[in-house]
Amino acid sequence: GENVEQHPSTLSVQEGDSAVIKCTYSDSASNYFPWYKQELGKGPQLIIDIRSNVGEKKDQRIAVTLNKTAKHFSLHITETQPEDSAVYFCAASTIKAAGNKLTFGGGTRVLVKP
Amino acid sequence: EPEVTQTPSHQVTQMGQEVILRCVPISNHLYFYWYRQILGQKVEFLVSFYNNEISEKSEIFDDQFSVERPDGSNFTLKIRSTKLEDSAMYFCASRGDRGLIDTQYFGPGTRLTVL
Numbered sequence: 001g002e003n004v005e006q007h008p009s010t011l012s013v014q015e016g017d018s019a020v021i022k023c024t025y026s027d028s029a030s031n032y033f034p035w036y037k038q039e040l041g042k043g044p045q046l047i048i049d050i051r052s053n054v055g056e057k058k059d060q061r062i063a064v065t066l067n068k069t070a071k072h073f074s075l076h077i078t079e080t081q082p083e084d085s086a087v088y089f090c091a092a093s094t095i096k097a098a099g100n101k102l103t104f105g106g107g108t109r110v111l112v113k114p
Numbered sequence: 115e116p117e118v119t120q121t122p123s124h125q126v127t128q129m130g131q132e133v134i135l136r137c138v139p140i141s142n143h144l145y146f147y148w149y150r151q152i153l154g155q156k157v158e159f160l161v162s163f164y165n166n167e168i169s170e171k172s173e174i175f176d177d178q179f180s181v182e183r184p185d186g187s188n189f190t191l192k193i194r195s196t197k198l199e200d201s202a203m204y205f206c207a208s209r210g211d212r213g214l215i216d217t218q219y220f221g222p223g224t225r226l227t228v229l
Contacts, residue, residue: 036220043221043222044220100145101147101159101170102149102157104149107156107157
């Protein structure tokens with residue numbers, strides 16, 4: 001089955017700097033890659049996702065890139081702010097009727113220092 | 115904005131007891147999921163549910179687990195005889211019907227503690 005590895009496990013950045021989180025996946029059939037942000041006491045919240053027919057997607061300060069050949073994808077947060085502090089999860093999924101289970105990476109705890 | 119809700123937020127039970135975790139998915143969603151996260155580990159898929167039946171389940175989801183959509187709004191996860199290793203955060207998720215790829219929206223989770 002699919003295996004998703006995520007690095008780093010913790011990331012400390014100065015406010016205003018960029019943060020990059022990287023994930024690799026094993027199943028070449030995976031074609032949907034969401035990123036979730038989890039704040040304390042809350043469930044994971046989708047922040048951005050990318051389909052396998054796209055190499056890059058951007059939404060304001062957040063961008064995701066996908067390299068299908070190398071089977072890795074990355075989350076980029078620019079101009080980080082204290083409210084970006086949270087745990088971020090990458091995930092991978094395969095199109096499947098009535099399924100689409102997500103396989104998650106191990107998470108990255110991001111701390112943005114003011 | 116519609117959201118997935120889960121009750122209770124924290125459940126403490128004795129080993130061997132049955133527990134039912136409850137979820138109210140977003141109202142017009144058709145696909146429902148349970149995931150769990152043992153402390154310090156990855157979020158793991160348990161089961162997906164569509165059209166009143168299980169569409170996929172993981173190896174974790176053995177005979178001790180069952181899911182049900184008893185009415186038009188609730189989606190439940192039952193663990194028949196809890197074990198210590200069932201202690202985890204359990205997340206419910208739901209998604210709509212905009213094609214096969216669509217966002218899964220997660221609830222806040224139920225922390226299950228088995229003593």
